[in-house]
Amino acid sequence: MGLFNRLIAKVRGSSTASAVEWSEIQSELLASDLGPSLVSTLLDEAKKLPGDDVETAMKEILRSKLSDKERTLSTGVSPQIVLVVGVNGTGKTTSVAKLATHLHLEKKSVLLGAADTFRAAAVDQLTTWGNRIGIETITGKDGAEPASVAFDSAKRALEEKFEYLIIDTAGRLHNKNDLMAELGKIKRVVEKVAPVSEVLLVIDATTGQNGMAQAHIFSQAVEVTGLIVTKLDGSARGGIALAIENSLGIPIKFVGTGEAAQDFSAFEPEKYLDGLLA
């Protein structure tokens, strides 16, 4: 039984729970990066519930914070263009490769666009992945204009009738206005060829409350349609993703759980909630 369950067990029949026990639960919830404001909402709701099964109740409350939006990738006319964005070091390139593998295994035709022309060797990193999976990667020269690489890959995807195009972008901190503007430009330029069907924001599970600011500002720039939560195989529980989903209504679509290409799956709410309360 995890620490949380032990605490929960103590407060079964919440009316009898002491303030100390509630504060222990509070600190456990805080430790999962749900954030102080969501945690206090959760606690308020939990305290109101009469039943004696607080664990189920807490899970129910958490579940109610998830959005009911579609969690699968959008489908429709080819190519479906997926733009992958996020701050530096969250695992965008790896996620692009994993998503490509995921789609490749479903027998979809996939093209990769290496529009991270900023970070040293990022293009090579993606190409290496592409070769491993056996799919083509469109690249520009080092330091090439990212929007032009994105444009070329979109054109190619349209001409060659690929079902999916996944575009990797350079990591950027959301408080850098010029870089966010660049991202907007990439999207606009791609849409001259074909509409972008998904913008996936990659959130590192270890991220703290700053994740909220990231989601907020990236959404303003490029209308984020889903989250990929990476590094969930560590000790971090990734509560910030739920906080984002709850406050901005952006659904978590995929999770990354390791370094291998197949360590990637569609988001499973139950598993995630279990992890939060572990």
Add this chain to the structure above:
Amino acid sequence: MFETLTSRFANAFGTLRSRGKISEKDIELVVTEIRQALLEADVALSVVENFTETIQQQALEILPTLQAGSNQAEAIYSVVNKELTEILGGGARRIRFAKKPPTIIMLAGLQGAGKTTLAAKLAKFYKDQGETPILIASDLQRPNAVNQLQVVGQSVGVPVYAPEPGNGVGDPVKVARDGVQFAASKLHSMVIVDTAGRLGVDAELMQEAIAIRDAITPDEILFVVDAMIGQDAVKTAQAFQDGVGFDGVVITKLDGDARGGSALSIAALTGSPIMFASVGEKISDFDIFYPERMASRILGMGDVATLAEQAKKAFDGDTAKKLEDKFTSGEDFTLDDFLEQLEAMSKMGSMGKLLSMLPGAGQMKKQIENFDESEITRTKAIVQSMTPLERRDMKVLNGSRRARIANGSGRKVSDVNALVEKFTAAQKMMKQMRNGGSIPGMPPMPAGMRPPGIAVTKGSQQSPQKKKSKSGNPAKRALENGSIS
């Protein structure tokens, strides 16, 4: 960085200042406010509790000794400041150099913390101080990590020892061991070992890090951590502490708006000082971490020391010397010199970033956010649209020339006129100063606190005079001017 945290503190202290006599209840309120601010900043709960308890206790202790109406708020403030500095690691610590070179530095941390980039920044930092560093590519895990290290190594002109291609091929322990031997044989004074990112819970990879450590017995193991990390920071840091162990912490991505509270937690809980901070994507965006400066920054007291240093770095010796020679020789300060200054300023980073380091920046947040960064670009465009003759001698600027310049730079003729007017006034003032006059209405400024060029933001006239003037804080003045005009 730390902005929201800063404004929280600023508010809390604002409340205190508005009180005639601070009561125990006021202190409690402030402490509650600080507690909430720290939690929102991802500081670990246990650290928050310790911290708030300590400051509450200390504040209550000194309270009876404070006179009503005196600067009670300041006294309370200094309690908080002292504690914060303490948590952040006390005084700045430098790298311990090996008695017998090379000094071996090993980097460890989670994936995506920024180790590889940091390796290059660190190498550049010490290369500039006369060391002869070499980078060792022991991250054979991540696709193209070796390649990335080679690219960044080349860009800073530091050799990279990379016998293995990486991408899962090769023995990182052997690479590290051979690399150190190689470095010693080539008489490199410093070795920086980049290792694969690993999760705290990954026993196998932690074992590998330990094996590398044992093979090369580093003088410093630095734990690299992302400023954006949340509550897991504590667990991760603990796992690394118990696993490979580390002597110091490096925070990366501090240029984001993450409040970096977890960095405080790591420093507090592991007792390892934060030694370096990385504050941008450029190789030069890196510095020693100064706890006192950071503490005063968090508390909204600005960071003038860093600002002055950045100014010194951006204005390389040549530019400064040239200007000085010009000044003393009695030559006119021309628009070409002005352009050089503007360019040096751009090198220092965004104006918003610079201004936020000034004292009281917390209160000026609005103005700083609204500061139009492209004003400098526009001014530059006007000057660049002039012919060399026009830049040297503005007297030739007749109506048609001005119209051409306005066209060329995409500005209005009135903008060109304004620049010319201000610049002429500045030239005149320079002449007066050279002849021994002082500038009226400007208080003297302490040496070393003249961040050159900052004042050029809105009105160009401050720029030239500032080179030699004993003016007041020019950036602040420019900001005030800017917000009025």
